[in-house]
Amino acid sequence: MPASQWRAGDWVQVRSREEILATLDEQGRLDGMPFMPEMLAFCGQTLRVFKRAHKTCDTIAYSGIRKLERTVQLEVRCDGSAHGGCEAACSLFWNEAWLRPAAAPGAPEPLSRATPAAPRARGCSIEQLMAATQQGQDPEKGPRYACQATEILNASQPMSNYDMGQYVEDYRSGNVGLGTLLRGTVYRVSMYVLRRADRWGRRIGLGDALARAVMAGYDLLQRLLPHGIPFPRRQGLVPSGQQTPQQGLGGIGPGSCVRVKPYREILATLDGSNKTRGLYFDAEHVPYCDKEFRVRSLVNQIVDERTGYMLRFKSPSIILESAVCQGAYSDNRMFCPRSIYPYWRPIWLTPVERLRGKDGSAAEL
Structure with missing residues (x-):
């Protein structure tokens, strides 16, 4: 079962603030994922799905890839206005409960699909939503902020790199084109060969000569391909x-x-x-x-x-x-x-x- 009903390029409408607040707990979260005050500006707007967020990286503990459910990213980013003016411009995560299907501008309305926005928690007020952006304060460091990036481990589950289904979904969701998928696969295979070549080269007294030969071969292949990228590490x-x-x-x-x-x-x-x-x-x-x-x-x-x-x-x-x-x-x-x-x-x-x-x-x- 796909992690979301939507694919990259689909159009959705962000639900009203009242509908969204009703899905949140008192900390402004749904399934561990914060709905941030910066996202209120998009309520009622019709936006396009940028990517299906069926997984995400871990930039906190660097544990690897993490699994998300019923989540997409839209073609909008956080402006940091409720988090001290953070300038990272992160892509925002949107739970399906915060969205409904919509037609592209100028197109007929789509057939209705089930996207219930029934309350799944006690509900959250605007005041609680704003208060949830901070988790205390340090005299020297200032406020300690909470956002989707800081809470990503609470909103996701571990996923194995060997779960081949994730790569099928990468392609079927429209997240990744065939060219990018193939380039990434060639890179991963090359890295596997490179690390073993480096290990054996040093073991038999050739230093990094074998590894350099693998990188040269990679570069040669990339020069023959359209939009080829030289060995990037x-x-x-x-x-x-x-x-x-x-x-x-x-x-x-x-x-x-x-x-x-x-x-x-x-x-x-x-x-x-x-x-x-x-x-x-x-x-x-x-x-x-x-x-x-x-x-x-x-x-x-x-x-x-x-x-x-x-x-x-x-x-x-x-x-x-x-x-x-x-x-x-x-x-x-x-x-x-x-x-x-x-x-x-x-x-x-x-x-x-x-x-x-x-x-x-x-x-x-």
């Missing part, structure tokens, strides 16, 4: 003990047009832990290298989902429009639909005058 080139280079924002800001530098150039700015000034460059960044985007926003502070306290950056990071984590090059969270925005350092980007694509990207991935 290479190590940064800044020598140990040497500081990584620093670069200010310059003229980069919301609405600016930038081009992500080639992967090799970015590797030259990363240390052995693949960080530039403390910010990690992940394998999920690599598909966006050498492509053009528009800057969505600058990030100065986010709620730390592990502690609930506000985490303030020493220097702003950058979010690029449409550049999200695909979960295609990640261990233990393959094809996670959460679509978290990766953060970018200015030194990884080059300003450009304009973009060719309407959605902020010059090329399809």
Whole structure:
């Protein structure tokens, strides 16, 4: 049975605040998932399903992939207004009980499908909903916030990476296209071979020569494929003990047009832990290298989902429009639909005058 009746691209209407509040407990939650005050602004709106949220990654304990039930993500994001101005712009989780089927704008209304919104708890007031955004305060750290990201473990269950049904649902739900599915599969098989090649190479005295040969073979294959991505888990080139280079924002800001530098150039700015000034460059960044985007926003502070306290950056990071984590090059969270925005350092980007694509990207991935 699918985790949701809706697929990516379906249209739904968000129920009224009264209907939604009636489904919540006194902590503003349904099945452990908070309905946050930021979501009230979308009540009554007709929105499109971005992805079926049948699973999610664990960014708290890093335990792997987690299972969700009757949940989707819509084409809207949290603005952080009820959580101290958090700027992470997380994709929001929507329980089916908070939604009803709807037609696309201008299309005939769909046949009714059963989407009961009957109360499943005592109900929650607006005052209780607002109060539930905080769980105490520290004299030095400030408020301790609670949101969907901090409570994800309470709203989900463990899922095995070897549960093949999740990957079938990734495709059937419309979350993942066949091309992304195949690229991710090739990557996972290559990682399996690489780790064993590295182990055997060191055992027989060849060092990392076998592993480097596997990476070279991967790169060769990717050059032959449309939209091929080079091996995305290479190590940064800044020598140990040497500081990584620093670069200010310059003229980069919301609405600016930038081009992500080639992967090799970015590797030259990363240390052995693949960080530039403390910010990690992940394998999920690599598909966006050498492509053009528009800057969505600058990030100065986010709620730390592990502690609930506000985490303030020493220097702003950058979010690029449409550049999200695909979960295609990640261990233990393959094809996670959460679509978290990766953060970018200015030194990884080059300003450009304009973009060719309407959605902020010059090329399809």
